[in-house]
Amino acid sequence: MVVKSQIKFIKSLQQKKSRIENGLFVVEGRKMVFELLNSVLVPQAIYCTNPALVLDKDLPVFNVNSREIGMMSSLKTPSEILAVFEIPKPQAVDFSDWVVVLDKLQDPGNLGTIIRLCDWFNIPSIVCSNDTVDCFNPKVLQATMGSIARVNISYRNLPGIGSNGNSEVFGTFTDGKSVYDTSLPKKGILILGNEGHGISQELRSEIDHEISIPQFGNATAESLNVASATAIFLNEIRRQPKS
Amino acid sequence: MVVKSQIKFIKSLQQKKSRIENGLFVVEGRKMVFELLNSVLVPQAIYCTNPALVLDKDLPVFNVNSREIGMMSSLKTPSEILAVFEIPKPQAVDFSDWVVVLDKLQDPGNLGTIIRLCDWFNIPSIVCSNDTVDCFNPKVLQATMGSIARVNISYRNLPGIGSNGNSEVFGTFTDGKSVYDTSLPKKGILILGNEGHGISQELRSEIDHEISIPQFGNATAESLNVASATAIFLNEIRRQPKS
Numbered sequence: 001m002v003v004k005s006q007i008k009f010i011k012s013l014q015q016k017k018s019r020i021e022n023g024l025f026v027v028e029g030r031k032m033v034f035e036l037l038n039s040v041l042v043p044q045a046i047y048c049t050n051p052a053l054v055l056d057k058d059l060p061v062f063n064v065n066s067r068e069i070g071m072m073s074s075l076k077t078p079s080e081i082l083a084v085f086e087i088p089k090p091q092a093v094d095f096s097d098w099v100v101v102l103d104k105l106q107d108p109g110n111l112g113t114i115i116r117l118c119d120w121f122n123i124p125s126i127v128c129s130n131d132t133v134d135c136f137n138p139k140v141l142q143a144t145m146g147s148i149a150r151v152n153i154s155y156r157n158l159p160g161i162g163s164n165g166n167s168e169v170f171g172t173f174t175d176g177k178s179v180y181d182t183s184l185p186k187k188g189i190l191i192l193g194n195e196g197h198g199i200s201q202e203l204r205s206e207i208d209h210e211i212s213i214p215q216f217g218n219a220t221a222e223s224l225n226v227a228s229a230t231a232i233f234l235n236e237i238r239r240q241p242k243s
Numbered sequence: 244m245v246v247k248s249q250i251k252f253i254k255s256l257q258q259k260k261s262r263i264e265n266g267l268f269v270v271e272g273r274k275m276v277f278e279l280l281n282s283v284l285v286p287q288a289i290y291c292t293n294p295a296l297v298l299d300k301d302l303p304v305f306n307v308n309s310r311e312i313g314m315m316s317s318l319k320t321p322s323e324i325l326a327v328f329e330i331p332k333p334q335a336v337d338f339s340d341w342v343v344v345l346d347k348l349q350d351p352g353n354l355g356t357i358i359r360l361c362d363w364f365n366i367p368s369i370v371c372s373n374d375t376v377d378c379f380n381p382k383v384l385q386a387t388m389g390s391i392a393r394v395n396i397s398y399r400n401l402p403g404i405g406s407n408g409n410s411e412v413f414g415t416f417t418d419g420k421s422v423y424d425t426s427l428p429k430k431g432i433l434i435l436g437n438e439g440h441g442i443s444q445e446l447r448s449e450i451d452h453e454i455s456i457p458q459f460g461n462a463t464a465e466s467l468n469v470a471s472a473t474a475i476f477l478n479e480i481r482r483q484p485k486s
Contacts, residue, residue, distance in 0.1 A: 109352060113468050120467055122459040145465065180482050216365040216481050222388065224363055225356050228474040231467070235475045238459050239423050 002047065002064055010047075010072040010084065016134045023087045025136035026072075029079040032146055039149035042086040047072060050080040074138040087136060090154035094124040095165025097187050098237055103158055103203060104194040105132045105226065112143020113227035114192075119147035121234040126153045127161065129200075161189065162206030169208045171199050172233060174223050176210035179236050190233055192226055245290065245307055253290075253315040253327065259377045266330045268379035269315075272322040275389055282392035285329045290315060293323040317381040330379060333397035337367040338408025340430050341480055346401055346446060347437040348375045348469065355386020356470035357435075362390035364477040369396045370404065372443075404432065405449030412451045414442050415476060417466050419453035422479050433476055435469055 012018040013026045024044055027033055030053070037043060037059070046061045049069050055061050070078045093099055100123055105111050111133050118126055133140060135153045162169045169189045170182075191207065193199035199207075213224060213232050224232075255261040256269045267287055270276055273296070280286060280302070289304045292312050298304050313321045336342055343366055348354050354376050361369055369378075376383060378396045405412045412432045413425075434450065436442035442450075456467060456475050467475075 113471060116468060117471055120456075120458055143468075213363075213478070214481075215363055224474070225359060225386075225470075227468075228356060228360055228470065231471040231474040232478045235456070235478060238457075 002062055002068055007068060007071045010082070013084065014074050014138055016137065019087065019134070019136050024084050025087055025141070026074070026082060026084055026138065027141055028073060028075055028082045028138070030081055032141070033081050033083045035146035036083065036085060036149055039146075041088060041149050044084045044086055046081065046083045048081045053081060091125075091152045093127055093152070093154060093164070095167055095187065095189075097124050098234075099123070099165075099167070099189050100126045100230070100234075101158065101161055101189055101191045102126065102128045102132050103191060103199050104129050104197070105192070106195055107226075108133050108137050108139035109143045110195065110225070110227045111135060111137075112140040112145075114230050115140070115144045115151050115153065116147045117227070117231055117234055118151045119144075121238050123234065124152055126151055127158070128153065128155045129158045130155050158200075159202055159206070161191075161203075162208075164189075169206055171204070171207035171210050172229060173198065173210045173212055176212040178214045179211045179233060180214065182209060182211050184237050188237075190237070192230055192233075195226055245305055245311055250311060250314045253325070256327065257317050257381055259380065262330065262377070262379050267327050268330055268384070269317070269325060269327055269381065270384055271316060271318055271325045271381075273324055275384070276324050276326045278389035279326065279328060279392055282389075284331060284392050287327045287329055289324065289326045291324045296324060334368075334395045336370055336395070336397060336407070338410055338430065338432075340367050341477075342366070342408075342410070342432050343369045343473070343477075344401065344404055344432055344434045345369065345371045345375050346434060346442050347372050347440070348435070349438055350469075351376050351380050351382035352386045353438065353468070353470045354378060354380075355383040355388075357473050358383070358387045358394050358396065359390045360470070360474055360477055361394045362387075364481050366477065367395055369394055370401070371396065371398045372401045373398050401443070402445055402449070404434075404446075405451075407432075412449055414447070414450035414453050415472060416441065416453045416455055419455040421457045422454045422476060423457065425452060425454050427480050431480075433480070435473055435476075438469055 013024055019025050027036055046059055047064045047069055048061060049064055049066050069082055072082055100118055141148060167187050167189045168185060171191045191199055213229060256267055262268050270279055289302055290307045290312055291304055292307055292309050312325055315325055343361055384391060410430050410432045414434045434442055456472060
């Protein structure tokens, strides 16, 4: 049983402004909730319609009915469980490894997929421009499949990023040098730009290497989706040279 | 000016059943429409709210108002132009190159991204299981960014695909042999499975090589998104070995 004001409050967390003011975000679905409960993240409240779901007794669990969870949910088909977690404090960016930098990324699915890729390829830190889509947006969280708890994500004004940590800066372009012919060091900064406009002009002076994924044959595809490009660049960074 | 029945008909093309019955599909937005007009695809009708848009006089153009195009559109914010094209007849699969085979892919965004990737990497043919999402679904088309006109896509029952064209069959798994250590020939069949369940049991006996993308460090990401995985596998197929 929950009161109306609580439902309204949880619904408000679909908005970035309310998430920031309250330092809280919402995840939905059994897989995501359990994965985050097993992470370093701190749950503030868990709403559940299924009394058979086994949850730790110390957790702040509220039993609700499907009408109530439906009113809280951002999904067309609400799940049996929804949880509110505290937004973790971003940790210092780890410049001793590769850092993925996202400049004005707009699409929540792309950001979620990139977070999942960084988790897979063990990239510790993502740095986003302040105008990149919020990583605690429900659509981003859905695409991360739980990886949100394992990658350190921070937001800042990007200009000046190149002077951090003594790393070489690699910017991704459609007309740069082939990534296959580029020597990729053990650490570096990889900048990916906006879906339509690429990397901002103001960042270009900080870029040491403009790199690209070669296009093959007579194909006339204009560009790769930014999440597909990230998959390929991170694979190139981590793979061993073929013998 | 269009009549109600015309609007209703175009709206019906959002459904696979109507698309198949009529052999027609719909694209929206200036970029997509112009790109397909410049392709081999045949336009059946073009609806446009903007008289300033320059279209070939021989094209079947109907001027409509924004209320009318809004009623035809599948988008929340309809564009100024919408076009109906004939569904092209699938051509024979080109087994002399790599063929991408999709087993029960469900997500329209994933299929659209994979079509775009095949265009980029010049993969001539995609073969989908009959229960894979329809490639003329509006959400798939939006994610292809026009690549739909440049990749040959066909649907069939997949069992038996391995006996085509004398190609080796590579199935993608989370626990296969590293793709980095796998010798990839100049032609082959690359099978990617369903988002949640992977490749169907009934196809496994046709697979010559079970391959994977290695996971790095202590990351605990369960799997890569199937479109991200496709990006990496196609890159591995096309890239030259690093010197």
